[in-house]
Amino acid sequence: MPRIAPIDPTSADAKAKPLLDAVQAKLGVTPNMMRTMAQSPAVLESYLGFGGALGKGTLGARLGELLALDVAEANGCGYCLSAHTYLGTNVAKLSDEQITAARSADSEDPKTRAALRFARQINDGRGHVTDEQVDAVRAAGWGDAAIAEIVAHVALNVLTNYFNTVAQVEIDFPVVLPAAQRTAA
Secondary structure, X not given: OOOOOOOOHHHOOOOHHHXXXXXXXXXXXXXXXXXXXXXXXXXXXXXXXXXXXXXOOOOXXXXXXXXXXXXHHHHOOXXXXXXXXXXXXXXXXXXXXXXXXXXXXXXXXXXXXXHHHHHHHHHHXXXXXXXXXXXXXXXXXXXXHHHHHXXXXXXXXXXXXXXXXXHOOOOOOOOOOOHHHHHHO
């Protein structure tokens, strides 16, 4: 049972309703996470703005989904892992192998692998990384703008991971459990 209840979009207040209507218009659905974030329209608006801005960045949707899978697995967020597995498969057209590898900060492509490993290092170190780790992601071909975007993707996904975990948002995608939850079950 959710700790924070999702809002019914049809009865949302004047601040939340246009945000939820925009989500519905763009996605064709209004996921529980966004309906729950709408308890504070400031939170939902911040999330949508941050995600929208990153969507215009240089990393692209495929790598964005891979990064989201990496961070969701590391943080044990079943909601985000389920959502990004769905989006990765159906929107970014990732293969099952790519999705599975990303959950372990891995990829067949060395440049993508470097980005995923760097994201994992950022997440695991709570932002504290070494010069050697930055040098390694640069050596793989990522410039400063891309490194900044990798940091931003980690931050955005930490927000959603923590939000969904704290709120205990009900998963409304095909359920995919993090490895730690599969082995505990």
